[in-house]
Amino acid sequence: MTPHPEPDTWTLNSPTVTEQIRVLVAAVGAPPARRKLIFLAVGLVLVIGATAVGQFLLNAWNKPFFDAIERKDIDGFLFQLIVFGIIATALLVLNVAQTWLDQMTKVEMRAWLTHDLLLQWMAPKRAFLLAGAGQIGVNPDQRIHDDARRLTELSTALAIGFLQSALLLTTFIGVLWVLSRGVALEISGRSIVIPGIMVWAALIYAVSGSWLTWRVGRPLIDISAERYSGEAELRSALVRVSEATDGIALYGGEADERRRIERELHRVIVAMRRLVGRIARLTWITAGYGWFAIIAPIVIAAPGYFGGQLTFGELMMTVAAFNQVQQALRWFVDNASGIADWRAALLRVTSFRHALLAIDRLEQPYPRIDIAKDSASLVFDNVAIRVADREIALDGVVEIRPGERVLIIGKPGIGKSMFFRAIAGLWPWGRGRLAVPPRAGTMFLPQRSYVAPGSLREVLTYPVTASSFLQEDLINALERTNLKHLIPSLDRIARWDKELMADEVQRLSFAQLLIHKPQWIISDEAICHLSEDSREIMFSLFGQELSEASVVSITSNDVQHNFYPRILHLTAQPVASFKASSGGGRPTSPATGATEGEAPAVVRATF
Template identity: 30%
Template sequence: MRSFNMSQKGRKKSPIFSIFGARNHDGSNPDRHESLRLCESVRAFFKIALPYWKTRASIPGWIQFIGILVFTAATIVLAKMFNDWYKEFWDNVQSYNMDGFYGGLCLFLFLATLHVCNVVYKSYVISALSIRWRKWLTSYYTHRYLNESTYYRLQLTEQKTDNPDQRIAEDLNSFVTLTIGIIVRLITSSAMLVTFAIILWGLSERVENVSVAGYTFSLPDGYLFYLALIYAVCGTLITFIIGKPLALLHFRQQRFEADYRYSLIRLRENSEAVALYKGESEEKERLTGYFGDVVKNYIYLINRTKALEFFTFGCDQLAVIFPILVASPLYFAKMITIGSLMQINSAFGQVYNSLSVIMSLFPELATWKAVIDRLALFEKSMDRALQLPKPQVVYEGNDLELDKLSITKPDGTPLIDDLSLVLRAGDRLLIKGPSGVGKSTLLRAVAGIWPYSKGKVRLPEGKKVLFLSQKPYMPMGTLAQTICYPSPVSDDDGYLEKLLSGVGLEYLVPNLNTEDQWSMVLSLGEQQRIAFLRAVINRPDVIFMDEVTSAMDEPNEFKLYEMLKNELKESIIISVGHRSTLEKQHNRILDFSDDSKRKNQINC
């Protein structure tokens, strides 16, 4: 979880000016977690892309991909037909052939219609494949993110992945869209290159002793192809030099945008606390700082993009007239017709566009690499989270048992040593002690989500377990869904009305079927009362409760615990709390007030 408690003045500035590998004052590389080497990005691409295409679910995707190849082939054929049309049409114009002129217009309309249909249907199939692939990837990554509490364990590792929600919601979409678009462009360009290189070679046969403006020169076979090749290669190399920083800039732009968006979400989620603290000026300063990172990096991004576009667009414009300048001496020497000149111009343009595809795609390639790098870091973070030790939590027998359970902080600092206890049906255990001794961490270890623990935890086999936290989770949905979570909504509205009235929340009955952000609407005390109702509805056999009455008055606390004892007589209840009044509600107490007790086996 990202922390926003640091003031803007103390917040470490992101090294957005270190575009070319600058280092921090301590000598460390500020970019070490921001962008991968090209070879690493290539390996990461295949790791992300291949899983879908190896599954049975990809069969429709393969059919759609084959369809894209068919439409691409049609694009090549139509481009070849247009190239032939140029020669014939302009030769008819030069010879004043009206019938040929009108026939050429009719042929153009026919070819243009085919071209429009081909482009539209190709775009449609690409979009259909994109959403199919994205749907599978989203499901795959969502499963990995939620499996074995990875979303929680990510917070316990070195956080090289910021905003994992953005990785799933946005980066997967960008990855699919860019991957399909770039691959289709590369396939199309390769096919165009082969087709029109042959045509261009045939149009540039060896020429001897051409005289233009008093100069005589000769041209070798394929001279137009060689010129297109040299022109494209030089342009691509210069484009790479100018555009190299774009991948890192795109990577940072996404991160800064996500940081700014997340800070706004945090402000909305904690709006009441900020208002009570009168922290508007501090929040404004913080938001201004985060948005400042967005603006500064974006200025670098658009300036670098501007320089790249000046060069690439300039090359593209020069490429329009370049083949005509080269072939015009042959035309003025009456060695070729104007139709041949137009055909040369068209073929040269196709060959140049195919050879310079990297140059034209460079901005997209930079964005694509940034997306791959972010997803690769997300992959590594999830793998690292899964490699954390897994507590031994087994489901067997009828009792809850802790067998020599030891718990530490992530840095290895001991919290609890060799704790052993057994709880049977109907037992109610209160865990108390000063803050920081590991009471809540003990519950996390028993739940199986705290990796820094040793020993064995046995939970009753086939029994339902429910954990209630100090700030209950209020899911999006109706009030009835919130109360019954994680079970389906009860069909008996009268039952829910009775429960609400029993805890003093009868005024919420008219809102049972109303959707709202209940975490914002209800006070913490009201949310905690709903958490108790949730326990009654779900009827768990084991209930873990962490400071669940901290926002209640003592009469309400007494009423709710009595309700649990009456409704769930056979359930094991484990509570963490500080109030002395809680001792009356439990028949067993585990007191961590004396530090020596944590260093020996404890039998309650």
């Protein structure tokens, strides 16, 4: 066999920021979402634009108001209070409208981003493949739930803030330039006029602050990403312990589990302490920048006022315009921590989506079994499943016809589960040609049955909606599998995988067979794990209600030898190892470096 390339040669690199933004836009850019988001975006632009006009009018209001105070003009003062009330009321209405549009944009973005991530993750076989794809496949729930929520909220807040700052800058920079005519610098008794001095002062002030903020705050991106990864691991460890309390108690492993959880907690605490230190450094700049901004415009414009070039009202108008300009320019300074958080969330979410899409692309160049779907029979044409340093095969050409009962026997540890997964299309690495019957008429019974969440009715009919089946069929299935005590609980929602014993869970999977009535039943030692009484019940089902179904059982012993007229044997043949597993761990996949029983690591990403 042709040697496979090293996994490191096809590692998926972290996408650039531009690629990440493109991925995010694609995720929320489906036609229904696009229409809603465009409507909300247009509304936000109009409201923010109107707010900028209101801010302009409010700035212009400063001159007559403070001039009236300087002149001690009570009538002018009262009139300007009325003008202020009108402007403030309009700005209040606009503020409420902006808040509503802001929150609705966050809701819609999260809905469509989460929908898109679920759509990509739950595409056939992707979740299985991603689970063995290295760090990128760890804790997908964190990326889909928390990271997607943070990303949409921060994206909306930062985009609105940036747009608002840009409009304010456009509105007030011209005003500030005109007002700067009355500002002169007094140096050694000489008056020096610099055109647009207040504008240049605001620019220098903002650029210097932004540069310092970037230098100090840039490490926050990586530290935040590390923290969120640690939080996901900590939550996963806590969930794992809560779901295995009986086993932990039986082993007396509480102390060991506590140490494991504390290790994950320590990782989070270390990251949080690094964040505290970095944020404290950043606060020196952002807070100091903000405090000095209070007095800076007055200090710069004061010579013009004391020299008589500016009235008190014009001074306050200049100060207000300066504050608007520098506030717009300091958007980066004020949002440095939020931008770092956004970058971290953007990296985790878009890298996750990028990896999901890349899985389909990156698999194709590597040796795979030729799979033909919708065949009338199950045919193995010189099929060999590649697992670690060996091939598992059925010799020659083997055809299993409809209605046959076939037992496939393999030694313990030979890789029977990989052979089972290959038939299901979950393990495509190997050689030969495999023809499989239509998936719609086939049911696979793994060693550990999956029990779907929801009511017992939904569990029995999974993955088809419960309304597609008659009540009598469900009751009959439970009675035939000796689960009639569960009939009153058909509509009760519970964690059935926790409430039922292992033997009951396995019998529940056979009740599903009676309900779905598949034409092909392929089992991975599912029958072997049943009690003797339950096993007899199952074989009676195959002899009566499911007598026309084809039954293929993969096992390590001769279970009910007389039930299977045909017996096949799996053979294992050693081949050149693709890559030795490190540290004496589990053997790795020939094409991917994944451990045996895991999905191939087609995406070795660590973001």
